[in-house]
Amino acid sequence: MPHDAAVKTATPVPADHLMGVYNRAPLAFERGEGVRLYTDDGQAYLDCMAGIAVTGLGHANPRLVEAVKRQAEKLWHVSNVFRIPDQEKLAKRLTDLSGLDVCFFSNSGTEAVECALKLTRKHHAANGQPERIDIIGFDGSFHGRTYAAVNAAGNPSYVEGFGPRLPGYVQLTFGDHEALKAALARPTTAGVILEPVQGEGGARAVPDHCLRGLRELCDAHGVLLIYDEVQAGLGRTGKLFAHQWAGSARPDVMALAKALGNGFPVGACVATAEAAKGMTVGAHGSTYGGNPLAMAVALEALDMLSDEDLLQHVRDVAGFFTQQLEGLKARFPDVIVDIRGRGLLIGIKLTPNNRQFMAWARDAHLLVAGGGDNCVRLLPPLVMTQAEASEAIEKLERACERARAELKAASAA
Numbered sequence: 001m002p003h004d005a006a007v008k009t010a011t012p013v014p015a016d017h018l019m020g021v022y023n024r025a026p027l028a029f030e031r032g033e034g035v036r037l038y039t040d041d042g043q044a045y046l047d048c049m050a051g052i053a054v055t056g057l058g059h060a061n062p063r064l065v066e067a068v069k070r071q072a073e074k075l076w077h078v079s080n081v082f083r084i085p086d087q088e089k090l091a092k093r094l095t096d097l098s099g100l101d102v103c104f105f106s107n108s109g110t111e112a113v114e115c116a117l118k119l120t121r122k123h124h125a126a127n128g129q130p131e132r133i134d135i136i137g138f139d140g141s142f143h144g145r146t147y148a149a150v151n152a153a154g155n156p157s158y159v160e161g162f163g164p165r166l167p168g169y170v171q172l173t174f175g176d177h178e179a180l181k182a183a184l185a186r187p188t189t190a191g192v193i194l195e196p197v198q199g200e201g202g203a204r205a206v207p208d209h210c211l212r213g214l215r216e217l218c219d220a221h222g223v224l225l226i227y228d229e230v231q232a233g234l235g236r237t238g239k240l241f242a243h244q245w246a247g248s249a250r251p252d253v254m255a256l257a258k259a260l261g262n263g264f265p266v267g268a269c270v271a272t273a274e275a276a277k278g279m280t281v282g283a284h285g286s287t288y289g290g291n292p293l294a295m296a297v298a299l300e301a302l303d304m305l306s307d308e309d310l311l312q313h314v315r316d317v318a319g320f321f322t323q324q325l326e327g328l329k330a331r332f333p334d335v336i337v338d339i340r341g342r343g344l345l346i347g348i349k350l351t352p353n354n355r356q357f358m359a360w361a362r363d364a365h366l367l368v369a370g371g372g373d374n375c376v377r378l379l380p381p382l383v384m385t386q387a388e389a390s391e392a393i394e395k396l397e398r399a400c401e402r403a404r405a406e407l408k409a410a411s412a413a
């Protein structure tokens with residue numbers, strides 16, 4: 001069975017002094033350039049995972065390399081007890097672009113989510129409603145690995161064995177509108193958190209009209225709407241923010257990270273002033289979050305990510321990918337079950353085991369990410385050209401041929 005082979009190829013390489021929390025591929029890279037990664041013996045791999053939606057602007061992007069060098073020679077770090085001018089600049093840019101009002105900078109996506117969740121409860125406490133603590137989330141979500149984030153997503157494999165579930169986190173079935181209406185009407189509900197396009201869940205997009213409906217319901221019940229755009233945000237879907245496809249469904253709070261630093265660790269929690277009213281002196285903080293080095297990189301990255309030409313390019317290349325993938329699905333209906341997602345956050349639901357398929361793609365020198373619901377995700381750098389996308393499709397075709405042969409051999413056995 002392909003499943004057995006998947007386990008074999010995914011066996012972690014010996015790394016005796018590392019905690020065994022990652023299912024690592026037996027492959028290491030020495031350098032990257034644009035859409036390619038190179039091993040130390042010079043073998044090139046086409047990167048269609050971009051460090052899981054991180055290196056959107058490509059590896060070793062010259063403007064970002066220059067920004068790091070420039071800032072590294074001036075000032076890496078000062079504490080947040082001082083003003084950090086680039087933090088103020090980046091906050092102004094992010095709030096102008098999102099229509100929100102204030103930012104808190106973190107080092108990762110899960111910390112941006114953590115801030116969003118704390119802010120939400122604090123908002124209601126500041127409003128004299130401390131009983132509003134419940135955070136509504138959805139199955140198939142992923143919000144990171146802090147206790148609050150795993151409890152908000154509720155994925156059993158990330159919460160089991162870590163002691164009791166935290167109180168005040170409720171998961172609903174994705175798409176169960178009646179349960180959602182009932183949950184939002186409860187007097188203990190503080191906020192609802194969702195990814196406008198689920199990433200790890202298998203590239204599942206929330207329909208635009210559902211986001212708009214959710215915004216209305218949240219307004220009606222005084223519940224804060226939190227978007228986790230850590231993966232889908234910052235150009236990945238072809239709009240700067242994924243929720244912008246829905247037009248009038250602006251959040252109260254939004255978590256960003258990944259592409260914001262193109263690999264330099266930085267995240268942001270962006271909110272309306274009203275939502276953040278409880279975030280007063282001492283309510284939250286971070287040693288590294290928003291330090292001058294991170295801010296210099298993020299300012300430069302955001303400048304490129306918010307460029308309308310780049311966003312149009314993402315929409316064009318995404319259209320090409322989708323059309324080509326539909327063709328592949330038509331040629332390999334025994335291998336590909338569904339193509340889904342939005343922009344360059346693409347899910348391919350498979351018949352063979354997705355981990356095994358990732359190994360076959362690697363054999364063709366193509367890197368793709370895994371995902372829930374037996375999907376592989378294509379998360380290429382946003383700067384990938386159509387010619388490079390064609391190359392990715394050819395490599396995927398090779399993986400599909402291999403999958404077909406293996407499936408046939410397994411059914412004959």
Ligand SMILES: Cc1ncc(COP(=O)(O)O)c(C=O)c1O
Nearest residue numbers: 108109110142143144199230231
């Ligand atoms: C939607 C979403 N939220 C949060 C996170 C957590 O981000 P980080 O790994 O930077 O903590 C991720 C990471 O994959 C993500 O995809």
